[in-house]
Amino acid sequence: MKNITILGSTGSIGTNALEVIRNKREEFNVIAMSGHGNYKLLLEQIEEFNPKYVSIGTEEGYKIIKERYSNLEVYIGNEGLKKLGQLDETDIILTAVSGAVGIEATIEAIKKEKRIALANKETMVAAGDLINNMLKEYKAEIIPVDSEHSAIYQSLLGGKREEVKKIIITASGGTFRGKTLEELREVSVEQALKHPNWSMGRKITIDSSTLCNKGLEVIEAHQLFGVDYDEIEVLVHPQSIIHSMVEFNDMSIIAQLGVPDMKVPIQYAFTYPNRVENSCLESLDFRKLSNLTFDEVDNKVFKGVELAYKAGRIGRSMPAVYNAANEVAVDKFINKEIKFLEIYEIIEKTMDAHEVHDVLTLEEVIRADKWARKEAGRKKLWEN
Numbered sequence: 280m281k282n283i284t285i286l287g288s289t290g291s292i293g294t295n296a297l298e299v300i301r302n303k304r305e306e307f308n309v310i311a312m313s314g315h316g317n318y319k320l321l322l323e324q325i326e327e328f329n330p331k332y333v334s335i336g337t338e339e340g341y342k343i344i345k346e347r348y349s350n351l352e353v354y355i356g357n358e359g360l361k362k363l364g365q366l367d368e369t370d371i372i373l374t375a376v377s378g379a380v381g382i383e384a385t386i387e388a389i390k391k392e393k394r395i396a397l398a399n400k401e402t403m404v405a406a407g408d409l410i411n412n413m414l415k416e417y418k419a420e421i422i423p424v425d426s427e428h429s430a431i432y433q434s435l436l437g438g439k440r441e442e443v444k445k446i447i448i449t450a451s452g453g454t455f456r457g458k459t460l461e462e463l464r465e466v467s468v469e470q471a472l473k474h475p476n477w478s479m480g481r482k483i484t485i486d487s488s489t490l491c492n493k494g495l496e497v498i499e500a501h502q503l504f505g506v507d508y509d510e511i512e513v514l515v516h517p518q519s520i521i522h523s524m525v526e527f528n529d530m531s532i533i534a535q536l537g538v539p540d541m542k543v544p545i546q547y548a549f550t551y552p553n554r555v556e557n558s559c560l561e562s563l564d565f566r567k568l569s570n571l572t573f574d575e576v577d578n579k580v581f582k583g584v585e586l587a588y589k590a591g592r593i594g595r596s597m598p599a600v601y602n603a604a605n606e607v608a609v610d611k612f613i614n615k616e617i618k619f620l621e622i623y624e625i626i627e628k629t630m631d632a633h634e635v636h637d638v639l640t641l642e643e644v645i646r647a648d649k650w651a652r653k654e655a656g657r658k659k660l661w662e663n
């Protein structure tokens with residue numbers, strides 16, 4: 280029996296993970312879970328999964344949970360997430376909060392030498408240098424949950440690391456694939472929130488429509504697999520059936536395919552190196568696929584990928600700045616304070632204004648993150 284801690288159990292990845300666990304109750308026990316604003320759903324999850332520890336984002340939720348469950352250890356806010364990262368009883372911790380708030384808990388889990396099922400890509404983007412250094416010291420392991428990185432992780436098993444020629448990350452192209460700059464100027468939040476293939480949280484759905492999600496994934500791949508940016512390619516594949524691929528020196532390409540459902544990579548991260556039956560899902564039926572198509576990213580329209588390559592190549596604190604500026608810009612877009620294309624403008628101007636520094640300690644990561652949030656939040660930045 281494996282004890283699972285889920286950071287962000289009330290989110291899209293979190294609820295998918297609970298579905299995986301629901302079908303494997305004899306193998307997995309939920310030891311801890313966290314929600315932020317949605318304490319009602321967290322209450323339902325506590326009732327069903329009976330964890331020992333929970334953390335919640337609001338005072339209101341904290342009081343209600345504490346009153347109702349006197350035997351439960353209840354924590355609150357960022358400190359609460361950090362506490363969940365420190366639990367000795369955890370075997371696997373799934374980091375599925377949205378945004379850079381996941382960093383501290385992940386660092387705690389590394390110190391405890393846990394298996395980290397990493398969905399929270401923002402952590403690897405903002406704090407990748409620090410995390411990679413820590414992984415040299417502590418025997419923690421990171422198994423990616425992001426579908427592309429899970430695919431790359433699996434494909435890499437097909438050869439030796441020094442035999443890798445390049446990594447090909449596939450991208451659905453998002454809701455606005457094929458649109459011109461002119462057409463994108465006036466698109467609404469509601470339009471951006473409609474993803475063709477994946478049902479996900481709001482932030483990542485907007486990131487998919489700007490292709491900043493793919494940008495974050497390029498940096499995530501560099502940090503997870505130690506591959507140069509010149510050896511990472513992004514390929515638009517609208518059907519999301521091939522989740523990513525690795526080309527080896529002999530020109531062989533190994534890809535991972537499957538139904539586009541996050542329960543596959545979540546379960547893989549839980550059971551690796553084993554592959555066990557996934558009773559939540561049906562087989563991919565190739566006969567029902569009319570075609571698989573591939574295309575270039577339209578970098579003139581969707582600047583999210585190129586900006587990420589630039590941030591990644593500069594390195595040090597720049598990826599953290601790209602990430603934080605994007606988080607601020609996405610919030611503003613969701614709150615209807617800015618237009619769609621201004622998301623790129625905010626990221627670009629924040630990056631231009633940044634003086635890079637190392638991010639080898641948590642303090643340095645927080646410094647870059649805070650600086651970028653403040654800079655990206657300045658009104659003047661996009662009002663000229």
Ligand code: NDP
Pocket residue numbers: 286287288289290291292293313314315316317318336360374375376377378380398399400401424425426477478479480481482483541
């Ligand atoms: P959701 O928005 O659906 O869920 C986010 C979770 O984090 C919720 O449990 C939410 O709590 C919690 N949360 C939000 N803000 C905070 C905060 N400030 N402090 C603590 N907890 C917080 O996101 P997703 O599940 O879609 O994504 C989660 C992560 O996984 C992201 O990093 C995303 O990039 C990554 N990912 C997601 C994929 C997907 O298919 N959804 C695919 C690949 C990666 P509450 O709802 O209670 O407020």
Ligand code: MG
Pocket residue numbers: 425426427496
């Ligand atoms: Mg992904």
